[in-house]
Amino acid sequence: MNEQFYWVKLTIGVIATIGLYSVLYRETKFYRFFEHLFLGLAAGFILVALWKETLKPLWWDKMTGSVTIDDVTKVSTIDQPGFWIYGFLLPIGLMGYLVFSKKHNWMSRIPIGIILGFWSGQQVQIWWNRWGAQIYGSMQPVWPTTTDSFTRPYTEGMAPADQAYIAAQLYPSQAISNLIFVITILAALSYFFFSFELKGKFLKGTNTLGRWLLMLGFGAIFGSTVMARFVLEIDRMSYIFVEWVDQTSKMFPGGG
Amino acid sequence: MKFLTQLAQLPPEYNPFWAKEPGNDALLWIFLTIGVGIVGMLLLTRVPTRARRPIVWTFTFLSGAFYVIYYLWPMPIDRDAREIPQGFVEQGGFFMKDALPRVADIANVLTFLLLCLGIFSLTKIHSARVVKKQKDWFFSVVLLVAMVVMVIVGYWDYILKEFNDPNALLTKAENWGTVNYAYDLLFDGLIQQMDAAMFSMIAFFILSAAFRAFRIRSVEATVMMASAILLMISLMGAVDYQWSELIKGWTGDDPAHMLNNLNLSQISGWVKNYLQIPSIRALEFGVGLGALAMGLRIWLGLERGGVSV
């Protein structure tokens, strides 16, 4: 890529980033300018993608079909017939825009209803595909098959037959871990399903335990989310202080 | 029945139920279809109020029914285009198998047309603000101008690449012209960088919020904090590694030693595998059951606010 252009592009990107970051100090007109610039460009890009990424390849090309004409024999062969029935999609899709009409806004629910219908129908078949293996994976064995040792022995250097024997056993330490897994999932599920007022010490206790264990999950989600958010900030710092500074020093070698 | 047999016997791509040979004939059919659709739309504007709900629900139910029947109906496995279905069950299976990609196309096109509804709404609001010279109308001008510029440059770049570049030279930056540079400047120089900046600001807010509000005030908060801190430490590879080196010193690098279980990656891995994963799974399972129930309610027209009018 042209070095000068790359520098201009980086510089504009840095100014825009600083413009948006200015809200961290306080909201100013400088920030609002870049906020609206961002919204406008992003909206414009969606309109470009409307034809380029969607309507052209998924609607127009498929609707009109295509023919290849051999350069030598001039014989034409059909690559893809035209699915003329897709013509209906334009008026149906446009009905969505009647949401702004006071009189006919109910018609906007037709395309929305079609999409929701597709989604609803798929739920029936996808549910097991997603949850079947997970339900199976939650059925962990909790009774040890051996008490030769509390934990699984270290197997490197052993004969393959001994390694295979050890690998097939469930040692007490693993059984306890599995039991904790099962208790965690049952307690957390009970917190979800028994959302009405509970009577009895056992149910109440399970519910409380479920709440605590769910917090463990939320803690993990929080920690992982923190990593993600910090990395985005680090990336912006890299964009400004590494990429832009590097390119600037390349453009103006004597300047710094 | 005879009609279904005829349909199912044809190779999927030549099924006249939805396909025509490319050319003027096909174009005529397309415009006819769009015309019929528009007439249908106009007719719908005249339906009485009490018929609206059943109409919307019929569309929803039929859309959902396709996938439900598809799931329950016996389907051909790895169909060859020359295979001829025998009997009603096979004919139905062949027909539905061929119809699935068409249904996916329908969903793709309608979804994107509905996504653009947001842009339409944005344009409407900001145009009104400019026309009425409401407060901060200048920013609405910025938004609208940016949108128009992006559309012009975006389509210009697209036309150059799609129609004026038979050898695909413009896939490489060294062959770019002014418009291609302008498009890259707007997309990669501005949209992408501002997108990244917007999302990265959450890091600042999350730090500030954690400092002010993440307090040990209950058992729940304490458990959550301990879990979060353990996970954050385990993400710091250097801490994990140094700790494991320390343990190696204690154990004399004996891989069978019990103390190896004190490695940070071992502890956090155990907490992740036996406490965090089941609790997140239970959480997601609850959401999954809810989605299934919601799906059935929408499909059967029981959900108010979904497709009801």
Added chain:
Amino acid sequence: MSTPEKSFWDKAQTLDRRVLYAVLIVLTATSLFFKTEIPVNPDDSSKDLYVSLMTIDPSKTVLIESDWTNSTRGESAGHFEALMRILMFRKVKFVVYSIADAQAPQVARDALMRIQEERKGQGLKEYEPWVDYLDIGYFPNAEGHLQAVGNNIRTAWGGRKERDDTGKERGIFESPVLSNVRVVGDAGLVVVVSASATIDIAVERLYGKVPLAFMVTGVMGPNALPYYQAGQIVGIGVGLKGVYDVEYMMKYGVNYRPDGATKAKVLYKEDSVVVAPVTEGTTMDRGARYFLPLHVALTLMILAIIFGNVAMFASRRKKKEAK
């Protein structure tokens, strides 16, 4: 009426947020300039991901679902770039498509172009569109699209056309990239590089039909790990740690002992599996650059939480003592 004087701990709790912001900026920006390789113990899930990528049959095509934009560049770009480098090193053909965002295809194109330019600069072979890879764009209805791909990839992508190496538009299944794919299971692997819930859609529609692997952001990681535990995906890289793990293994391999070394840097659960490092082009890049600043930022976060709590307890104690 005089207001009671605020103690140090009271003031600490109401510290101006902008001070914290400034500390974060200064610390992360400064630490970017220290280039140091941090030794790590890669996560088991990252090791499985790397082993899967390095052991795919090169004659099989990989399908890449690129569902990220620059809003998660810090993590997703690292994942995508590492994936490109591994596949190009192993000469595996691939198809890129997106289902999450209209911007995603362009972002993937730009990232791919960066890697191509990098390889060109290193004197390595560039990947040719049509011959080595296909970029087939965006499909807005994620659910319906993946459902159709799982059902019959030939009809789901049947109408898509791309320019061949002579500039002529042809159906994508005529390309050497997809000519060997009749059903989705013919693909070597589907890798979902995602910053959103499209991972759920992929499992729901493709699990059992083709092996799946994920490269996800930290936000999506906890949601994705149950799939790994249940064996629905072959491997997963989570967040920047996942990026760094993969880059580290690209440099040192798995169970791999270079000549003279007595011990491998990265050990795998199966002793018999030995995976060599990536021996051409760049290995340690974005993950390595951002890993130290991540340590700094996470330390700041932990200290901020601890300091906030200490301040709360100290302030309470002071108030009790005053009473």
